[in-house]
Amino acid sequence: MRALTITALALSAVGCASSDELRFTSTLDAEVNGLRLTANGLDAVAAMAGTTCTIDTNWGCPVADADLPTEAERIVDLFEGTTVATTDDGVHIIRDSEWIKSEDMSLPNVQMAGADTGGLVTVAGTETDCAFRQGQASVAVDGALCADGMTYSFDREGGRVFAAGNGQVFVVSAEGSTQISDAHDLASFDAASDALFVSSAGGFEVSRMAVDGSVAWTHTVEGPVVSLAARGTLGQALVLTEGNDGYGRLERLDGADGDRLAFSRIPTFDRQLEVSENGAKVAMITPSEVHFYEMDAGIEALPVDETPVTCIVPTQTRRVTD
Numbered sequence: 001m002r003a004l005t006i007t008a009l010a011l012s013a014v015g016c017a018s019s020d021e022l023r024f025t026s027t028l029d030a031e032v033n034g035l036r037l038t039a040n041g042l043d044a045v046a047a048m049a050g051t052t053c054t055i056d057t058n059w060g061c062p063v064a065d066a067d068l069p070t071e072a073e074r075i076v077d078l079f080e081g082t083t084v085a086t087t088d089d090g091v092h093i094i095r096d097s098e099w100i101k102s103e104d105m106s107l108p109n110v111q112m113a114g115a116d117t118g119g120l121v122t123v124a125g126t127e128t129d130c131a132f133r134q135g136q137a138s139v140a141v142d143g144a145l146c147a148d149g150m151t152y153s154f155d156r157e158g159g160r161v162f163a164a165g166n167g168q169v170f171v172v173s174a175e176g177s178t179q180i181s182d183a184h185d186l187a188s189f190d191a192a193s194d195a196l197f198v199s200s201a202g203g204f205e206v207s208r209m210a211v212d213g214s215v216a217w218t219h220t221v222e223g224p225v226v227s228l229a230a231r232g233t234l235g236q237a238l239v240l241t242e243g244n245d246g247y248g249r250l251e252r253l254d255g256a257d258g259d260r261l262a263f264s265r266i267p268t269f270d271r272q273l274e275v276s277e278n279g280a281k282v283a284m285i286t287p288s289e290v291h292f293y294e295m296d297a298g299i300e301a302l303p304v305d306e307t308p309v310t311c312i313v314p315t316q317t318r319r320v321t322d
Contacts (some may be wrong), residue, residue: 021297022250022264022282026060028290034075035274035290036083041281044274045083045094046290047073052085053312054097057281057292061311064097079115079156086110091120107133111145112152112161123152123161123172132172134159141177145170153189153196160211162187162196169198171211180213186228192235193255199225199239206239208255217258223249227272232279234298236261240284242269250282252297262297 028046035046037057044055050071053062070087077084083094091105091113105120111130112123122133123145130146131138144150150165161172164187170177184198190208195216199206203225207218223241226248231238235255243249248269252261271284271291280299284291 021252021262021295022266023294023296025058025292025294027292028055028060028062029288030290031288032075032285032290033073034085035283035285036075036078037274037276037281037283038078039080039277041276041278041294044283044290044292045075045078047075047085052083052094055290056309057283059309059311060290060292061309063309063312065312066094066097066099068092068094068099076110076112077114077154082115084113084115084120086113091122109146111150112154112163114152114154114156114161116156116159118159121154121159121161123163132161132174132177134174137174139174139176141172142170142179144168144179145172145177149185151186153187155189155191155194157191158194160189162189164198167200169196169209180211181209184209186225188228188230188237190230190235190237190255191233192230195255197228197230197237197239197253197255199228201225206237206253206258208237208258219253219258219260221249221251223269226269229273229275230255231275231295232277234279236279236298238273238275238282240266240269240271240273252295 030048033047037044051065051067054064056063073085073087075085085092090107093100093103107124110124114121119135125131125146127143127147130141130143132141145163150163153162163170165185169181169184169187170179184200186199187196196209198209205218208216221241223243227240229238237253239251241249248266250264271286274283282293
């Protein structure tokens with residue numbers, strides 16, 4: 001593992017939110033290749049510096065690591081203590097920071113992989129030979145699903161994958177793939193409504209779309225959309241836009257009708273959103289670091305443990321507590 005410098009910054013150093021519901025906690029000063037939060041958001045798993053690390057999100061600090069077989073590891077899913085990672089060799093499983101070699105899946109060109117109670121779901125291949133796999137079953141799907149620029153959202157309960165990118169949105173299952181939009185390239189599955197929040201990067205509209213492609217509502221935001229995500233299982237959408245003042249703007253929308261519930265200003269807009277299942281923790285991923293925030297609107301407060309953690313690399317870190 002290569003040495004890293006991990007720094008948690010004070011809130012005053014990165015700007016202030018416009019609402020009290022979003023509170024900065026720490027920064028991981030590292031380039032990551034995939035990051036997923038635990039269900040309660042207190043930890044995250046990230047691929048960085050050629051290894052896979054468990055991150056304490058209150059301190060921005062790596063507390064454990066597991067080294068996979070190549071330097072190209074990427075974190076693609078985290079479910080009930082099971083981390084799913086990919087490398088050039090295929091799919092790998094990590095539990096309790098230990099690589100379970102016996103569960104490796106040799107599979108070239110993995111585009112997406114996710115875990116559910118029945119095992120693994122994958123999308124793998126190329127534009128000329130793309131397949132969806134669920135357990136031992138495999139079905140050919142539209143080659144656009146394996147094209148560069150696609151992102152994926154997973155419905156664990158329904159065993160469906162939603163792929164978005166290049167101006168297209170697809171729903172994928174054991175029955176095959178269906179294109180449901182030719183006007184969006186961002187999508188996040190909302191388990192509360194069994195629907196998708198969709199938008200287009202650089203556009204000014206966010207919609208809730210059913211899996212048949214019908215639109216329930218459309219909300220107009222004030223700046224170009226950068227990223228969006230369902231807020232865990234709470235039936236809300238989080239939309240990050242570029243503000244006209246040079247700051248980022250995070251809007252929280254009601255998933256039922258698209259009404260804006262609140263917004264927060266953040267220092268920059270060049271970030272991708274990752275949200276914990278309980279909706280309490282928001283990770284904002286930039287090309288060189290990850291910022292962690294708590295969002296306490298409509299949920300019980302996260303437990304606070306002020307005991308400093310033991311980092312596995314030298315750090316200069318301080319958790320923000322007020």
